[in-house]
Amino acid sequence: MDIGVTQDLSVLALVTTASVGVKMVMGVLLVASFVSWWHIFLKWFDLRRANKMAVAFEQAFWNGADLNQLYQGITRERERNGEMERIFEAGFREFMKLKNQPGTDAAAMTESARRAMRAAYQREMDALESHVSFLATVGSVSVYVGLFGTVWGIMNAFRSLANVAQTTLANIGPGIAEALVTTAMGLFAAIPAVIAYNHYTHDIDRLANRFDSFIEEFSNILQRQAHKK
Amino acid sequence: MRSGNPAPRRGLAAALTALVHLLFFALIAYSVNWKTHAPEPVMVELWQPPAPVPAAPPTPLPPEKVTQTExxxxxxxxxxxxxxxxxxxxxxxxxxxxxxxxxxxxxxxxxxxxxxxxxxxxxxxxxxxxxxxxxxxxxxxxxxxxxxxxxxxxxxxxxxxxxxxxxxxxxxxxxxxxxxxxxxxxxxxxxxxxxxxxxxxxxxxxxxxxxEYQDKIKAKIRGKIILPEGLQGNPHAEIDVSVLPSGDVTDVKLTHSSGQPAYDEAVERAILKASPLPMPPNPAVAQQFRNLDLTFSPNEN
Structure with a gap:
């Protein structure tokens, strides 16, 4: 910290003149920000796609299509399947297996299919919720990490004052500005992460409700089919 | 991940992430630079007409008019x-x-x-x-x-x-x-x-x-002095300033220290910041201003 006539207070200068501890904090926050933003975008694309596919499948399902045909189509094109397709596939496969076995109880058949669907639902939900917790972590922790960097920087700024006979605002100003950069970075990482986390958990809850209701309705259909036989 | 084609989506996400960060840093750098450069265009030079000429209006023009008409x-x-x-x-x-x-x-x-x-x-x-x-x-x-x-x-x-x-x-x-x-x-x-x-x-x-111009120069320099905190007493700093006819300061020499280096430095810095100094239009008078011997103390008038 030199107290020259011209103080370079550009952000780049603040970052490059920072102490090692502050630089490390900055690095951690930068990585956290990058990863959280990456997941924000990934999750955004993923949830949009899941929502679209769920709508499309529900349309196809409730349009009164033949369940066997639907199942054949889904097993043929596994690459283009969504979450709901996979839940349907798991339940219907289990139901067909039991149906082909002679002497199985209708209640047991639907119960078994329902369990298979529950398991598929859990897997899908797990995949959907992956990395959302990371956003929550970044959102809550990066503020504190930034604050830690600021405290560290201010400590350094005040320690460097020990050698200065006359203390002016010009002596501590750059140190505090440099320290506050980490808080700014922490907030920059935290704010979008928190917003995305809240938004995505809400979206995932809605999807989960959708899957749940689909499982219940499909169980009813399967039960009817089991009794029909 | 089990969706159609995950690799391009990941690339897109990474590109968007980089874009967001670039935008953020550009914004911060621009705003900070803008803040540091903003005070300069609003610099105003305020000075009072010297006391012994009560007849002269406060605007700097009339004295020149007087000298021209006489x-x-x-x-x-x-x-x-x-x-x-x-x-x-x-x-x-x-x-x-x-x-x-x-x-x-x-x-x-x-x-x-x-x-x-x-x-x-x-x-x-x-x-x-x-x-x-x-x-x-x-x-x-x-x-x-x-x-x-x-x-x-x-x-x-x-x-x-x-x-x-x-x-x-x-x-x-x-x-x-x-x-x-x-x-x-x-x-x-x-x-x-x-x-x-x-x-x-x-x-x-x-x-x-x-x-009048000595007062102007001193007023301009005094406006630029950032008094160091913890100044004791009323220190006098004598400074020899070499000035070009254009008013640009070429050299600042401390001839008599005030005893408080912080104040000396503040005055020297202020003189450098005040360059170019206001120079009298009369070349004969301006010639006297080529080498200024200025005395500064924080509590004068």
């Missing part, structure tokens, strides 16, 4: 003594010439008279000699002697008159000359006193201008 007033006065002096000189020269002519005439007349008298004497002498030769040798000798004595006496008398005349003329001339000299001297003295008055007025104006 010389024409003074100039019409200036040629008059010269003209008077020349007239006097001319008159004096004419008088002197006339006197010289008069003197020459008088001298010529005196010479003519002397020549006539001499001729007459010679004639008389010749006649007497003839008569004496005719009469007797002794008588001739005696008469000759007497005649010569008489002639001598006459000559001496004539010479006396001539001398008196000459002396009178000379005295008159000397008197006139001295009178003329006295008058010319008085005229010169008057003229020189007028010139001195003019010069003194100009120098007063220059002094006023230099004081």
């Amino acid at each position: 010389p024409p007033k003074a100039e019409p006065v200036m040629p008059n003594p010269d003209i008077a002096l020349e007239e006097q000189k001319r008159k004096l020269a004419a008088q002197q010439a006339r006197q010289a002519e008069l003197l020459a005439q008088q001298q010529a007349e005196a010479e003519k008279l002397a020549a006539k008298q001499k001729k007459a004497q010679e004639k008389q002498l010749a006649a007497q000699q003839l008569a004496a030769q005719k009469l007797a040798d002794q008588q001739v000798a005696e008469q000759k002697l007497a005649a010569q004595q008489l002639a001598k006496k006459k000559l001496a008398a004539q010479k006396k008159i001539l001398q008196q005349k000459k002396q009178a003329a000379l005295r008159q001339m000397v008197e006139q000359q001295t009178r003329a000299e006295f008058s010319s001297e008085s005229a010169r003295a008057l003229n020189s006193s007028r010139q001195a008055a003019l010069a003194s007025r100009q120098s007063a104006e220059q002094a006023q201008m230099s004081k």
Whole structure:
């Protein structure tokens, strides 16, 4: 910290003149920000796609299509399947297996299919919720990490004052500005992460409700089919 | 991940992430730079007109106007003594010439008279000699002697008159000359006193201008001084500043430290920041400003 006539207070200068501890904090926050933003975008694309596919499948399902045909189509094109397709596939496969076995109880058949669907639902939900917790972590922790960097920087700024006979605002100003950069970075990482986390958990809850209701309705259909036989 | 094609989506996400961060840093850098550069265009130089000139309006223009309008007033006065002096000189020269002519005439007349008298004497002498030769040798000798004595006496008398005349003329001339000299001297003295008055007025104006600009310069520098905190007492820092005619500061030298290095540095920094300094429009005055010896103390006025 030199107290020259011209103080370079550009952000780049603040970052490059920072102490090692502050630089490390900055690095951690930068990585956290990058990863959280990456997941924000990934999750955004993923949830949009899941929502679209769920709508499309529900349309196809409730349009009164033949369940066997639907199942054949889904097993043929596994690459283009969504979450709901996979839940349907798991339940219907289990139901067909039991149906082909002679002497199985209708209640047991639907119960078994329902369990298979529950398991598929859990897997899908797990995949959907992956990395959302990371956003929550970044959102809550990066503020504190930034604050830690600021405290560290201010400590350094005040320690460097020990050698200065006359203390002016010009002596501590750059140190505090440099320290506050980490808080700014922490907030920059935290704010979008928190917003995305809240938004995505809400979206995932809605999807989960959708899957749940689909499982219940499909169980009813399967039960009817089991009794029909 | 189990969705159609995850790899391009990941790439897109990474690209968008980079874009967001670039935007963020660009915004921060721009806003911070903008903040550091913003105060400069709103720099205002405030200064008060110096106290001893209450008549001068506070705007910086009127003093220049005064200096511009005054010389024409003074100039019409200036040629008059010269003209008077020349007239006097001319008159004096004419008088002197006339006197010289008069003197020459008088001298010529005196010479003519002397020549006539001499001729007459010679004639008389010749006649007497003839008569004496005719009469007797002794008588001739005696008469000759007497005649010569008489002639001598006459000559001496004539010479006396001539001398008196000459002396009178000379005295008159000397008197006139001295009178003329006295008058010319008085005229010169008057003229020189007028010139001195003019010069003194100009120098007063220059002094006023230099004081005004010294005050301006000090005010400008004082506005730039950032007083260090914890200043004790009333330190005086003397600083020698070298200035270009354009007002740019070329060198700042501390000639007498205030004893508080923080204040010395603050003043030096302020002088460098205040460059270019306001320079007086009069080049003669500006020349005095090439090397400024300034004294600063935090509690002055």
